[in-house]
Amino acid sequence: MERDLSRQELTAETLVLWEKTRMSLRNCIKRVMRSHGVEDHKVWGTVHAYAFEIVKLLGTIDALIDHVTKGSSTREMHPWVRNPLRVATYEMKWRDLKPAIATSEAVRIISERVGDGPARFANAVLYDVEEVTLEEVLEKAEDEIERLSIEYSHPTWYVKHLLDLLGRDELIELMKANNEEPVRYLRVNAHLKDPDAVILALEREGVVVEEDPHVPLILRVVEWNVPPVRTEPYRRGWVTYQDKASAAAAYALAPEPGERVLDACSAPGNKAAYVYAYTCGEVELTCVDINPRRIEEMKRNFKRWGVEAEVVRADAARLKGVLNGGFDAALVDPPCSSSGSYNRTPEAKWTVKWRHVRRYAEGQLRILRGVADLKPGRMVYSTCSVTVPENEDVVHRFLSHEDTYSTRKPDVPVGSPGFDRWMDRRYRHHRHMIRLWPHRHMTEGFCVTLLEGG
Structure with a gap:
């Protein structure tokens, strides 16, 4: 009987699959979770949040790891070494998980998936990651473009192109927004249901929305007790997600x-x-x-x-x-x-x-x-x-x-x-x-x- 995988291991497997196939991150999550028979919505939610946040922050996470490995880079590591390292680094630096817990789980995963030698290497890397600060990493950047790329986790070509167009301050605001949770919008399929009736139906199920002042039929999701996809208006096709x-x-x-x-x-x-x-x-x-x-x-x-x-x-x-x-x-x-x-x-x-x-x-x-x-x-x-x-x-x-x-x-x-x-x-x-x-x-x-x- 297959053992239950931890949230960290499911996330690492999602990242390994994404690197291998270049499928969308959402499809990678679905494939991994279904292959292991995971039905718990809370586990799905955690893995989804972890995977998306890690990929958003990938440039910064990899820079932290590369800084302490001194000579080797995450790109050269075995996929089942670098991805548990990424998960553990994210947990330590962004989720405030106790370093000993994050390290222990990463070492266990790497030991079982790759071997004891790589696991000992990962243990040493994470010990150093715990101590290093982002500012130390940024001080080693070659120029302003590389520094901004690492600090805000965006590709250097993007930073260079938009820096010329927007200037430094606005580019930083844009990159910050790119790393945040996006605003959710719904489109009302008005040929099926009147928008006012849809708004009331959503609110009855705990989804609070506001009509957009600029684009007809678009609702901004303000808050919800249940995700809109689990409501009757969504199931019946009255609304769907559209930015x-x-x-x-x-x-x-x-x-x-x-x-x-x-x-x-x-x-x-x-x-x-x-x-x-x-x-x-x-x-x-x-x-x-x-x-x-x-x-x-x-x-x-x-x-x-x-x-x-x-x-x-x-x-x-x-x-x-x-x-x-x-x-x-x-x-x-x-x-x-x-x-x-x-x-x-x-x-x-x-x-x-x-x-x-x-x-x-x-x-x-x-x-x-x-x-x-x-x-x-x-x-x-x-x-x-x-x-x-x-x-x-x-x-x-x-x-x-x-x-x-x-x-x-x-x-x-x-x-x-x-x-x-x-x-x-x-x-x-x-x-x-x-x-x-x-x-x-x-x-x-x-x-x-x-x-x-x-």
Whole structure:
């Protein structure tokens, strides 16, 4: 009979699986917990909290460990050595667990998983981690960029890029917000249930919400006695989680009843579903995605949310000849670096490099041009990225070769303008763009551009 694993060991196994597969952290947690038959909600909650916090703080945690190992680094260690070390370091430095308890559990896990030699090594490392301070580690940083990267646990490319754009003080506020628990928002599927009735139904089950003042159908979760996912409104599809920034991108399209609307990179379908709910189901939706697994997820979501749509598997960069056109409006939210979503998907911090940002930008431009080939009357181009190459620069390059489209500021009463320059480039359209920021607007980091013409 398999023994019950401790919360620390379940967390370490989640981190090992994440490093090996690069699946989402949520899916790694689900796979590990289900493989061990864990049903206790409290254990699930602890492992979820530990895994997400450790990955958010990974840069700082690894810097502490690397500082005391003097010559070796966490990257060179066996996965079943470095990850129990990370868990124990997190417990000691951020959870105020007694060092002897955190060390004992890590040593036991490593001894059983790898051997006594690595366990003795881990014991010595954690003894030194207990004594070292973050300030000692920061004093060894080569420059300001490395220091900020370690102190606030963000990749150096991100620090360098945003330091140039925002300045030191605001960058620190942004990174702090990225490391905090995000504000939770719900979307009301108004074609299924009146928003006022949904609010009352949630409150009866102990979920207190407030209507967002800027984006219709969006509720901010204020407090709850039970998680919203366990309430009747959620189970019946009346509400679902959707960040305010994501909803703002769909709202910027200003969909009207009777219109034909294309969502070019649709899965898992939240923005398309917002359009459907906003018009009370009075739109003709076509949803395109290239990933068959995500398409199936979207179909399940649409069934639960009561959304009717034509779902097409296709490459959004090559839609001409696949779709006939005739769309009044199109949503274009292509794959991106997710650099605006670090507080929800912290794993993106460590899986995406600067070279990937440039590759994403090329793919985004191809998709935007591919959708434009269908001549929709207007398009919203959006990403959950805060980088300039994926936003201002993509729009600038698109407009440089597309004289039938121009930008117009969306009628969305929240957000900041885009950046007017980056490196040697100047952007004339920046005031028509909307940027949403975690530290300014309590949302994911998003950039939204409305393009009209076609």
